[in-house]
Amino acid sequence: MADLPDKKTAFIDWYLAVVEGANLSDKRYGIKGMNVWTPYGFRARRNLDTVLIREIEATGSEAIEFPALIPATELAKEKEHIKGFDGQVFWVTKGGLSTLDIPLALRPTSETSMYPVFALWVRSHRDLPLNVYQVVNVWRYETKTTRPFIRIREIHFFEEHTCQANEEHATARVRSNLGAFRKMAEAFALPYLATRRPDWDKFPGAHYSIALDTPIGGPQTLQIGTVHHYRENFSRPYGIQYEAADGSQQFVHQTTFGLSERLLGAIIAVHGDSKGAVFPSAIAPHQVVVIPILGTDAGDAPARVAAEVAERLRHHGFRVHLDDGEERPGAKYYRWELRGVPLRLEVGRREAESRSVSVADRLGRKSKVALDQLERGVAERLLEFDRELTERARAAFVASYSLARTLAELAGSTTVRIVGWCGSEECGHRIETAVDGALLGTPEEELPIPVPAEVTCIACGRAEGARWAVAGQPL
């Protein structure tokens, strides 16, 4: 039970220790960056997927699944796209003992597998919009250092692909996706900022890309999702056309919305503390752990009551774990704090006698709940826990941004920075050099901190065309 590394000064060491200590992922598989989803980690992932699926289906999207392998010939059809992914693809070149005629790519993303088929599905304006999504794994031959959930080679992925009648409808779908993400992020208690990426950092083949970033300490940010507007960039090479009401043939405008298991990494990174992971109740593998305290004079009442409490809560629909093993209570507290369980319920002699449970939430707040109020009491405390978690995360989020007025100030930034930017690529790159990171783009919504009405470019000093933009160090 060694202490965890310090989150502030040794973030990555802390993160790796939490993932391992909470037993969320096992990286002892024989291939770099390909990890095993443990039972506990898989439960968190399943809960995450449940939220994504609920919110995207509420916007009328339907689940589908395309094959994992993509013929090299299809992958190459959109030029920017293949340039962006060329170095990252795993190639299948043999089937059984034969060499394949056409190499097959393990999908790094699914534009090029889906769009030839979309061209068959979309024939008339009555087939639009086509809003479909899949939750699948994708593979990327990552050459940088890999990290569980955050940068890996087999990625659990969510991708919505849509076809719209025209540019305005596609823009509306982008807005709808951003609205769906707001609800997902609420369930994760994750604050974030949506920015439009600079042109040189957009998705390969996109007209523009909006990315969702969350700060994870100092100037560092984690990109936790993206929404792209493709205009006709893919529909032209893949021939996705429809007959409009007036009889003319039109190319569809497309959008995509991408999320991944990195959200789980962000949840750990943002909410975790010196004791380990902290899961919001929507994601927690166990929402409640029940621990009987078996003192020498306690008899078997605590064990009986603890089992009854666990059973009642389970029956009510909570995800509950009864930890009635032989370890001492301290060891159990330590483990379930490390593993991020929102509520710990303790039942000792006194609780058994008074028909109550002691409740400690993962943020350190303690209370009692009478057994005759058990289900309501636990539901209320979970709600309060989520509310407090959201508030703390929001306060840390706001404190993660600060304004910079000169390039010199950007050196050694201890927060993500808000800067004026004229929009030119030259000034953008000067800002990136000064912050030793990236220009994350211009905000798509209100900034987390107040900014002056007047804005000039931090690099060239021009007011003309200048807007506030965000600069930081993406992990």
Add this chain to the structure above:
Amino acid sequence: MADLPDKKTAFIDWYLAVVEGANLSDKRYGIKGMNVWTPYGFRARRNLDTVLIREIEATGSEAIEFPALIPATELAKEKEHIKGFDGQVFWVTKGGLSTLDIPLALRPTSETSMYPVFALWVRSHRDLPLNVYQVVNVWRYETKTTRPFIRIREIHFFEEHTCQANEEHATARVRSNLGAFRKMAEAFALPYLATRRPDWDKFPGAHYSIALDTPIGGPQTLQIGTVHHYRENFSRPYGIQYEAADGSQQFVHQTTFGLSERLLGAIIAVHGDSKGAVFPSAIAPHQVVVIPILGTDAGDAPARVAAEVAERLRHHGFRVHLDDGEERPGAKYYRWELRGVPLRLEVGRREAESRSVSVADRLGRKSKVALDQLERGVAERLLEFDRELTERARAAFVASYSLARTLAELAGSTTVRIVGWCGSEECGHRIETAVDGALLGTPEEELPIPVPAEVTCIACGRAEGARWAVAGQPL
């Protein structure tokens, strides 16, 4: 709206026409045997998975997920296993622009990915049993003709892998899996027979294999699941050992339980008829379709009542589709029969006036339900539909077997055959030749038809060691 091919005389043509007509799978993807899960097909698959997951978790198994890629060196460790899969593996040989040092297999099954890690997870008798499962895709370089759901190259797969303390515990796990499958099959209304496969047909590396077969017409059968006992065949090469209570080191005994999307193929094949697919209510993408009948004198009451009915049923938890499009009712009836929806609810002028709905189930039975009894009435009719579907399937199942007493009788069999078999490989192969198919093995449960107490080998005539066995033509 052409008629479907005849199921009895042109089974495969009928099957392919149903899968395409019901829009369950799109095979116009650019790689042989790799198909697209359409929205409707994906819903059926999701419902199927829900049943598998519910029943396996009820037996204490936990979900995990291992990487899709397996180093060639790990795949080769168990000799029979690699021999069995050598010709069927897709190989990844390149990452980005580099050739990989060790080729990576796309998993054809996951023994060789999981077991090196199981060797790390299992240390003590307290870690046993280890019962884990994953629902993932596997890939097999199939060289035979491919068929949607039945024989394909990217397979949606369910695999449980367990480690047990000794052979008896492993045998008990095999029994537990067979019990879980019985419950799954009840939800699918699928009759089947469990047989122990002859040694020459067991899973590569298994001690023995029990397979679950369902007849699909004439002598043809479809293998819809397998349960394997591995003894120590894998734990020795992969070093999965534990310290027993007495301090000694022991190898675990292992079992696996495999199912796949082929179950969906079996559901279509067994229940489907001259009008198309017939889905049991647990699997049906839509359990109920509601169709307003808009006659010239009907006004807007039918549309209003139909919408109200759909909304009430949806709210109650049924999967409901309201088909309020402009087509004539006949075209809608045809489509939803083809697509296998259990209940069709019609609302015309008379129904709207009498506050009722007309119900037609997919087996052709008609009734009325008053709106004030709607939810209960629909629930009852779904139950009755499932019951009738199960009974019809059971009757067809029993009629699919017949006894044969001579090898000559096996030629041109019009059913699956029950034969006496002495257990020798030589006689087994003579039976296989005579039936132009396979000896499916010896039953693990009561045979569907009565058999005499006395049994002699159909090939050599010996009574010694002879048992009843099943012979047919696996698809």
